[in-house]
Amino acid sequence: MQLPEQMILKILLSVCVGALIGAEREYRSKSAGFRTLTLICLGAALFTAFSQEIGAKTSPDRIASNVVVGIGFVGAGVIFKFDYGVQGITTAAMIWVTAALGMGIGAGYFLVSGLTCVLILLVLVIFTQLEGWIDRINQIRNYKITCDYQNETLHRYENYLKEQRLKFKRNRELKSGGKITGEWMAQGPEDRHLRFINQVLKDPSVTSFEF
Numbered sequence: 163m164q165l166p167e168q169m170i171l172k173i174l175l176s177v178c179v180g181a182l183i184g185a186e187r188e189y190r191s192k193s194a195g196f197r198t199l200t201l202i203c204l205g206a207a208l209f210t211a212f213s214q215e216i217g218a219k220t221s222p223d224r225i226a227s228n229v230v231v232g233i234g235f236v237g238a239g240v241i242f243k244f245d246y247g248v249q250g251i252t253t254a255a256m257i258w259v260t261a262a263l264g265m266g267i268g269a270g271y272f273l274v275s276g277l278t279c280v281l282i283l284l285v286l287v288i289f290t291q292l293e294g295w296i297d298r299i300n301q302i303r304n305y306k307i308t309c310d311y312q313n314e315t316l317h318r319y320e321n322y323l324k325e326q327r328l329k330f331k332r333n334r335e336l337k338s339g340g341k342i343t344g345e346w347m348a349q350g351p352e353d354r355h356l357r358f359i360n361q362v363l364k365d366p367s368v369t370s371f372e373f
Contacts, residue, residue, distance in 0.1 A: 168270070169211060176207035176267045179279045183260050186286050192253045193240045202233070202257055203264035210268025226265060233261040256282075298352045304333075304345065307362065308370035311342040315367075319344065322361050326354040341369070 180203025181196065188195035194202075206229050213225035237254035259282060266275035307319050316335060323330045328350040336343045348355065359373050 171272070172207050172211055172267050172270075173204065175272060175275070176203045176264050179203050179263050179267065179275060180260055182279060183256060183263075183282060183286075186283060187253065187256060192256075193250065194253050194257055199256065199260045202236070203260050203267070205229075206233070206261040206264025207268035210265045214269070226268070229261055229265055233258060300349065301352050301355055302347065302349045303355055303373065304347050305358075305362075306343065306345045306370075306372040307368055308341055308343040309367045310369070311337055311340050315342055316344040318367075319362065319365075320346075322358055323348055326350070326358045326361070328354050328358060343370075 177200055180200035183203070184194075184196040184199030187199060209229050210226040213223060213227075216225065237257045240253045240257065241248060241250040263275045263279055263282075266278070305319075307316075309315055316332070320330065320332070323346065328348045330346050330348040333345040333347055335345070348358070362368055362371055362373075
């Protein structure tokens with residue numbers, strides 16, 4: 163059986179689009195990288211193309227519609243919750259949008275899928291630079307300081323935060339034996355955080371400092 167030229171084009175284009183987006187994710191050492199996104203784009207394109215062929219007379223979108231549901235399970239697998247936030251949401255979004263591109267290619271929307279791929283790559287590159295700039299002028303960091311227990315001890319470190327004009331909130335404090343530990347969430351420009359860190363590191367009363 164000879165493979166139709168249209169199907170060959172869909173396969174090749176979906177591999178190229180998935181590989182381009184996957185290469186960017188691989189470069190940033192994300193959990194879903196080069197091979198994963200290439201296969202997702204190819205699979206979505208094939209499911210969509212097969213759906214049109216198999217259900218052409220009755221429901222050409224029946225198989226393809228389930229790609230949206232199925233890809234949600236894959237995306238959920240790369241999202242991890244940590245003590246101070248969630249990681250993997252951007253990678254999950256990339257899995258989702260790569261599957262959408264694959265479906266577009268499988269349905270024959272080559273130009274729209276190609277232009278969208280270029281736009282996605284521009285967003286990943288330009289917005290990453292923009293995020294870096296925003297992060298430098300407004301960082302949220304978590305600090306954990308342990309020292310010998312004395313009355314008003316933790317207020318000293320809060321005064322350091324005030325001196326550097328950082329907005330902060332004390333999350334909790336814990337006393338164990340002769341030691342006391344305080345945890346804070348602080349917000350402000352990167353240079354102020356660095357000055358605060360250096361100030362605490364030079365404080366001889368600090369026995370443990372996590373930042």
